[in-house]
Amino acid sequence: MNEELATCTTEITRLGQPLDIDVRNVTFMDSSVLSVIARLSQRLTGPLRVIRPSDSVRFLLELTHLADVVEILDEDPSA
Template sequence: MATLTGRDTRSHTELPTFAVLTDQGRVRLVLAGSIDQLCMADLEEAVSETVRTGLPVEVDTRHVTFMDSAGIGALRTLAITSPHGVTFIEPAEVVRFLLHVTHLDATVEIVRKG
C-alpha cells in the first residue's frame, strides 16, 4: 500500500484489507478498514480479479470504517463491469450512504441477513 508520507498512521482496525473468495459458483469481495485513495491500486486489483472470475458477485463491506469517493468509484466499476448482478451483504452505514447518494443502490442488490 502506498502512502503520501511514507508511513501509515492508521490504527490496526482502520488499515484497509481486501479478499477475493471463490466458492460454489460465486465470488465474494470482502473489504474492511478505511478504504481511500491511498489503497486504490490494491482495491482496483481486487475488483479486476473479481470481475475476471465471471461469477456472480457478493460484496461484504460490514467492516468498512471509512470510504471516500475513490472507493465507491471502484465499486461502481465493479457494478457496471460484472457480467452478473452485484449483491452487497449488510453494507456498513458509510457504504449504504455512498450507495444511496451515488444512486448505485438502484443498480445493485442490498441484502440484510438475520
C-alpha cells in the same frame, strides 16, 4: 491499497462471477471505493451484492445512486 484494489477488480471482472461485498464492519467509504463498486456493477455479468451496510455506507450508496445498480442485503446469505 489502490493498486491492490485495482488488481483485484481486474481479476474479478475477468472471472465474470457474481460478487458479494461484505461491508458489515465498514464505517467509511471514500470516492475511490465507490468508483470501484460502480465500475464492477457495469462490468460483471453476475449480480453485485453489498452485504449488511452500516447506515453511513447505505447512505452513500443511496446518495450516489449505486443502490439502484447493486443489491443491498441486510443479512449475510451464507449464514
